[in-house]
Amino acid sequence: MRNLEEESSIASPRAGIEVVLAEVRRNPLFALIVFVPLVIVLEQVSPEAHTWLFFLSVAAIVPLAALLSRATESVAAKTGDAVGGLLNATLGNLTELVISLAALQAGQYLLVKASIAGAIVTNTLFMLGGSFLLGGLKHHLQEFNRVNARFQASLLFLATIAILVPSLVSEGESASAAALSQQLSLGLAILLIAVYGLGMLFSLKTHKELFTSVNHATAEEKSWPVSVGVTLLIVITLLVAMVSEIFVGSVQIAAQHLGMTPAFVGFIVVALVGGAAEMTSAFSAARSNRLDLSVGIALGSAAQIALFVAPVMVLVSYFLGPEPMSLQFWPGAVTMMLIATMSASMLSNSGQAAWYAGVMALAVYAIFGLTLFLLPPGAAQ
Template identity: 85%
Template sequence: MRNLEETSTGALPRSAVGTILTEARRTPLFVLIVFVPVVILLEQISPEAHTWLFLLSIVAIVPLAAMLSRATESVAAKTGDAVGGLLNATLGNLTELVISLAALQAGQYLLVKASIAGAIVTNTLFMLGGAFLVGGLKHHLQEFNRVNARFQASLLFLATIAILVPSLVSEADQTPTGAFSQQLSLGLAVLLIAVYALGMLFSLRTHRELFASVAHGEDAETSWPLSVGVAVLIVVTLLVAMVSEIFVGSVQVAAQHLGMTPAFVGFIVVALVGGAAEMTSAFSAARANRLDLSVGIALGSAAQIALFVAPVLVLLSYFIGPEPMSLQFWPGAVAMMLIATMAATLLSNGGHAAWYAGVMALAVYAIFGFTLFILPPGAGQ
């Protein structure tokens, strides 16, 4: 783990290091970055201190998320909000992918599925709703490209249907799980990856004019050069993945000590911590009246998890997991994903946003979170 950190830091250009130091002096929040080496060192010295590792990991991710947000704004200023949102969603989802791969290798398929479902619901409701609220409190009415928003929501709805089918068929037709569920999930995984690839071709190449930003909003303050922004994005994402791996290793034991149920941990806590970097970027962009970037990050990240990350995990389970993983989720998770997708479709249909739209989305998320928090420990499995 130390070698990875040294390699990442060594690969960072001097100009990028100077940029990070300048931003650290300007933004007091970046002082918390000292907790990154602290949590890595603590994990080496005392790997059994799960509660401390859990709490320090959360603190360490905060400045990394802020740095990732700043770099994303600079890259988006050079490439446009559509590409910037896709880039941020892709790099941000590496954290969820690292978390899921660690759980997949350990055979903790319930945690994998909980983190996938939780990430979809959190990005769709909490991140999008938070962006509407934060942006709406500063700007009376905000506009965004509803074609892009509806496109992402449609992709998300398609993926939710693909996740719903294995569970629905198994329950309704009483088909034997196991071989049938694995075969169906394998075919659906290949189909979803193909649909996602064609969707990227459609939005970024053949019909890219439909996805242009409605308004560019306020320019990022002292925008970084593109090379510096990309370098910072890559290195900080690696550090976020490292800290997230420590977080996952300690979260279950720490959750028991802190009185949190496994369902709440997988669906809410892991999703919030894993998406901290993307949320910071989305909220910051909304405050700068760049709601297209916020919507692109929130819905694009959710669609990418459903259409790409989840199917890839199904394929990888054949190679690194103790047994193949299916796309069959428990009914409560499927219902929450479906409701979140419908809410995103309704919220993005008009191309306008105000702060109260964010309140409604956050209220739905709070309902889900409270339900999972008081859920009995053995439920939802």
């Protein structure tokens, strides 16, 4: 009887808010939340201060990502790692979606495509590799459900092939080649969205028993009540979207002042900032020996971007952009996506992870980042 009363007390909204506030006071990272109102005020007072807006928006997204991470973990603790990974990937990808929509409306298709390709590569190499490294440093050897990991990797490979095809068949700059690429991209966009929907039905409904977690470790921190977690998810997601708008408006000019190319900005900077929320969740879960959640967030997010966000950008471009966007990426981006997808398949093949596997994935990501940083501005077209 006493235990039931304690659980009821913890589950009450007032007690849940007190738990959240106590954790915010304990965690120094949450102190950065002051940058959220600062960047919003600066954007209203001095919208031309692009470099300052760029740095402040990045600093503001960090605590929002941490809060989003904790709220999602609390909900995932009640729903299971498979659904929790999908939930975190969906909410985390909202930032990439907002950034892509803003760039799409401005006609910055290179930034849109670079951010999509960069998000796929960042999630499969940086996020997955970082999870393996951080989890492996604390736990000697970790296990995860390789069926789920290989399923997500297979979806990624399918999407990469769909992105590769328009680049192969659309050779040259003729009007007929451009028309073929656009028609093919429209058909592929609809196909990929349908495949993604059926994949969700398969993993969450008809064959969900295949995607259960290998281990059932719980998070070290006390979970927040579900009602508080869901409320915070909604509020924080809206704040992330607001700050992301400011980030998009400042990133291009700030990048020029800082000497960064458009390809590097979209592929690395936008992908890292946009995926900050998911990375925080994935790394925290790996340290808590919940590697299934980490793998689900990393590969699930990459698959969602490839199978849902990218096709949606193609469809929305018919109504929002100055002209329709195709799925034709520059050869270097396609090559990096293929390598990242194959790396994810190899890393997830055994169902076990150690810290050095993370080092290798991060090394591949560093190679890509260095290449893009030194790449001439006109090379990625």
